[in-house]
Amino acid sequence: MNNRRDAVSVQRPKGSLLNDKDFRAVLFQILILAGVVAVGWYLVNNTLSNLEQRKIASGYSFLGRESGFGIGESLIASSAADTYARAIVVGILNTLLVAIIGIVLSTILGTIIGIARLSSNWLVAKLASIYVETLRNIPLLLQLFFWYTIIGEALPPVRQAIEIIPGAVFLSQKGLRVPHIVEHAIHGWMWIAFFAGVAATFVWRRMAAKHQEATGQMRPVFLPTLGFLFGLPLLVWLVAGAPLQWDLPKLGGFNFNGGGAVSPELMSLTFGLVLYTAAFIAENVRAGILAVPKGQWEAAGALGVTRGTILRLIVLPQALRVIIPPITSQYLNLTKNSSLAVAIGFPDLVSILNTTMNQTGQAVEGVSLIMAAYLTVSLSISAFMNWYNKRIALIER
CATH class of the missing domain: 1.10.3720.10 (MetI-like)
Structure with a gap:
């Protein structure tokens, strides 16, 4: 009886591969992949042909050229002479x-x-x-236009700026002007100390978790975290002599000079x-x-x-x-x-x-x-x- 069933299962009718669920799954994946590759090849080839017809050079070599335009607001120094x-x-x-x-x-x-x-x-x-x-x-987008209009219309001009903190923080149509800390060489070391504190915090929290699992007793986490994150940079700053110099914004002409904006x-x-x-x-x-x-x-x-x-x-x-x-x-x-x-x-x-x-x-x-x-x-x-x-x-x- 088992031999007859095996014989029947072996003798499949013609075209039975298309009726095989596993075979169809593989076939459909191959066809979809081939279609994606074909569409990708067409788009890339068409794009390159159009660029060649219009004599537009492709590539990223332009990144090394001088930009020629300035950027009004940036976290790092920038000018029109930059790349x-x-x-x-x-x-x-x-x-x-x-x-x-x-x-x-x-x-x-x-x-x-x-x-x-x-x-x-x-x-x-x-x-x-x-x-x-x-x-x-x-x-x-409408909300952004609304806030931009409010700041431009509702706030006073520069000469009538609102002094949030007298002599230090001003609010006007030109934005918010705040005191700025003058850069010092020790600031780089303070950042290194901060990231070292982040790593120390991670290690300490893992050790505290393992200690609690082993003994059931909780170790303090909050205060050591504050010490690692802020204590280490503060210690570096104090060892360097606590250098601190503020650049305060001052009204000059039609805008403020100095400070952060x-x-x-x-x-x-x-x-x-x-x-x-x-x-x-x-x-x-x-x-x-x-x-x-x-x-x-x-x-x-x-x-x-x-x-x-x-x-x-x-x-x-x-x-x-x-x-x-x-x-x-x-x-x-x-x-x-x-x-x-x-x-x-x-x-x-x-x-x-x-x-x-x-x-x-x-x-x-x-x-x-x-x-x-x-x-x-x-x-x-x-x-x-x-x-x-x-x-x-x-x-x-």
């Missing part, structure tokens, strides 16, 4: 600056708004709901991105808190724990496993939305590369650099958030 490569680096740093500031501030504001939406106070909850529903449904474009971009993204983060936080069973609140309340302590130590740590995945998407959206800075004149990566492409005609190379930069930053943020999500995940025993 295109340095100008692009300035644009990347400006984009990272906006992304980092936006992520930090939108997280803080979004968490506050999300908790406020669940408040037992009717007015607080309604105001938070109005904030979320309003800002989420207005296009971000936060341009109206950066202020508008930051306000728009933070307020817009915080509205989405607030909903993520609210959903995460609601996902925690009410029994957690009731059990902790029965022990006499205050609602603030319950939220901070019991509910939010459990809600993070629900909050982190969608909030990662909001961080990525904020970083990519920063490209709208070109609409209000802030020199981010897109703005600088647009100028570069207009001058050199290297549109393909410029777009590829933009794509590579945003892809790298987005993947880095995603990788970090995924790592953090695994760190805080609840481990069942």
Whole structure:
């Protein structure tokens, strides 16, 4: 009986390969891969042919040429005599600056708004709901134009600048002027000490976790972290003689001289991105808190724990496993939305590369650099958030 069944299974009808599920799966993958390669080859070949017909040189050799344009706002020294490569680096740093500031501030504001939406106070909850529903449904570009117009129209001119701190901090149509620390050679060593403190903090936290698992006793973490991160740079600064010199902004003519400046474009971009993204983060936080069973609140309340302590130590740590995945998407959206800075004149990566492409005609190379930069930053943020999500995940025993 078994031999007859084996014989029947061996003798397959003609064309049975197409009826084989495994064979069809492999065949379809080969066909899809071949189609992707064919489309890619066509696009590349067509692009190279068009560039050759228009006598446009391809390649990235233009990065070593002098850019010929200045950048109004940069974290590092820049001038029109710099190369295109340095100008692009300035644009990347400006984009990272906006992304980092936006992520930090939108997280803080979004968490506050999300908790406020669940408040037992009717007015607080309604105001938070109005904030979320309003800002989420207005296009971000319009919000950026709004803030840029407000700063340009509502704030006073330079000669009538608002002195937030007399003689030190001024606010006007030209933006925010603040004191600036004069650069010193010891600052580089302070940064080295800071990163050494980051590594020491990581090692100490791992040692504290292993000690707690082995003995059940907790070692202090917060104060040693402060000591590593800020104590080491402060110690280096004190050993060097505590050099500190402030460059204060002073009114001269139609603008301020000296000090540090936060341009109206950066202020508008930051306000728009933070307020817009915080509205989405607030909903993520609210959903995460609601996902925690009410029994957690009731059990902790029965022990006499205050609602603030319950939220901070019991509910939010459990809600993070629900909050982190969608909030990662909001961080990525904020970083990519920063490209709208070109609409209000802030020199981010897109703005600088647009100028570069207009001058050199290297549109393909410029777009590829933009794509590579945003892809790298987005993947880095995603990788970090995924790592953090695994760190805080609840481990069942």
